[in-house]
Amino acid sequence: MTPFKLSDELLEEIRSLVESKSDQSLLELMSEFHYADIAEIIDELNLEEGTYLIKLLDTERTSDVLTELDEDKREQILERLSAREIAEEIGELDTDDAADIIAELPEERVREIISQIDDRQHARDIVELLRYDEDTAGGLMAKELVKVRESWNVLTCVKEMRRQAENVTRVHSIYVVDDEDKLKGRLSLKDLLTTSTKTQISEVYIPKVDYVRVEDKAEEVARVMSKYDLEAVPVIDEIGRLVGRITIDDVVDVIKEEAEKDYQLAAGITQEVEADDSVWQLTKARLPWLVLGLLGGLGAVFIMEGFEEVMSNPNYRSLFFYTPLIAAMAGNVGVQSSAIIVQGLANDAVKGSLLQRLIKEVSLSLINGGALALLVIAFGFLINQPLEVSATIALSMLAVIVVAALIGTFVPIILDKRGIDPAIATGPFITTSNDIFGIFLFFYIAKVILGF
Structure with missing residues (x-):
């Protein structure tokens, strides 16, 4: 079967048929498409055209179409349908899909629709499902078995x-x-x-x-x-x-939604949004983490001011040029560690004691940090940098990598134990905190070794 692809030509043809009210031609055209494809078409039509198509097609098909529509478009279309028309659509759906659609409507409208459903047992089953939280097994289940x-x-x-x-x-x-x-x-x-x-x-x-x-x-x-x-x-x-x-189809939806939520948290977005949401919704979702990043950056500035004597020493002034390198390594290592742990927690694959996890992360960090430290020293030789400066940068990087890995590993575990989504620890939270710790450790170790 050739995959469906919505083209501008097809949309124009459908719009023309709707405008001329060529019902028979529309029915013949729509008969070729799967209900998910029809939902994709309606999502691209305006509200009047989409509603016209829903009312034209038989209820057995449009009930499935409604489950596939974009939530906002579905809500707008349902507002234009009578309680009886919605009840007929709901009557064709499995109870779980029916409950999902009805749950989006105002309570008074729900009661009116339920009273219009001819199959009373079907109506009772839907009412029972509405009792459960949508994020529980009760909210996911269907009564048909x-x-x-x-x-x-x-x-x-x-x-x-x-x-x-x-x-x-x-x-x-x-x-x-x-x-x-x-x-x-x-x-x-x-x-x-x-x-x-x-x-x-x-x-x-x-x-x-x-x-x-x-x-x-x-x-x-x-x-x-x-x-x-x-x-x-x-x-x-x-x-x-x-x-x-x-x-399984309901569980696939859960996995997809959870993955999308975790991805957005990892990117520093605090609530579920989509690309076509309003500017205000996108701002509310993204601004809090940007503010956190700003505060973290200001914190790093104050830390660097505390070591401003480095700038007065011409022998060690080059240390400041390595600040972005240290901050980047701290952030990268932290995100790597937290991403692996969050994935493990989601798959229930984080086994063993915290002590075993600690030993493993420290060992891994020492290996990675040691290899990178040697590369920094080699780079110092290439640019004729004093050995003591290269060694200081290398040792600082090693310490920063170990600390960043520990933060990236144990923060998600602690959040998970406290019932907080650990995915929050894979985004700006972990990056910002590791930047601050990394810069502080870098200059503190340099001060101890070089004595400025």
Whole structure:
């Protein structure tokens, strides 16, 4: 299948058809596209054109289109639809997608839409999902699943599965529960097909099943599914009852959003923003860290002023020229160390005691710092720099690299233990702090060795 590519010519054709209200031609044209492609088209149309297209297409298609739209565009379109029209769209969606869309609307509108949904069980399921925080397993799960009771025989089980599967888009697993709906295990389709119809499910189901709880964080759900290569995972409530399932497509969205958030934190952006957000939103997200960088820079200025006697000594005045080098090395090493630790924390790969981690980081820093220190001394020989000055710079760089690596390693670990996103330690925070420490160590060590 050729990947969809939205062209200016196609957009103009669609706009022309909308303007002339050529409904049949529009329907024929749209029939060729996947719902995600239609969402991409609507995102590029103006509000009136996008709304016209949504109202024209059948609800079965547009319900999926709504889930793929840009949030702002979706909100604007929903404002132009009646409660009944939205209820019809929601009725075609799985409960998790339906709850996600409804959660964006005002509370009064939500009640009105829920009351208009014809399938009352579907409405009750959506209301239940709205109780959960969106960043938890309860907020991610869908109510649609296939479950059988351990007290049934295989024949009854097959009949019930056929009935339940009508409401499930994709059957990943068959879950087994007791008479109180408590999760007991899972059922192998192969065992079901090769077992006598009179056999009890309790005799053939697999008791080992990975699951998550409704209160588990979305990141924990993603970690479990990634670790055990799960396409779907059941969700249980506080007393062990099966209440839903989470599928891999929802977890991919979580991983993507978490990666985007961490990337922005690493770049010094304090809240989730996009390139087309308003100037004010972008300013609020970026200015705080820029202020921190400014304060850090001013702090470095005061530190350097404390060693201004270096400037009065013609033999050591060249030390000031190495200040950017020391600051850059401190920042680079700190960011490298913190990035590795943050990635390890996200993947639950940071193992062992803090002492082992300390020894490992110090050893690595000594090796890297030693190699770079030798290069600095070699550079000093090339430019006929006094050996004592080259040795001072080299030793300072070694010390700065060790300290920067320790800060970059342990700050994320401490933040993580205190429940703060450790990704914050991979951006300007770690760079600025290491710049200040690096400059201070550089001049302090130089003062001790050279005696100025």
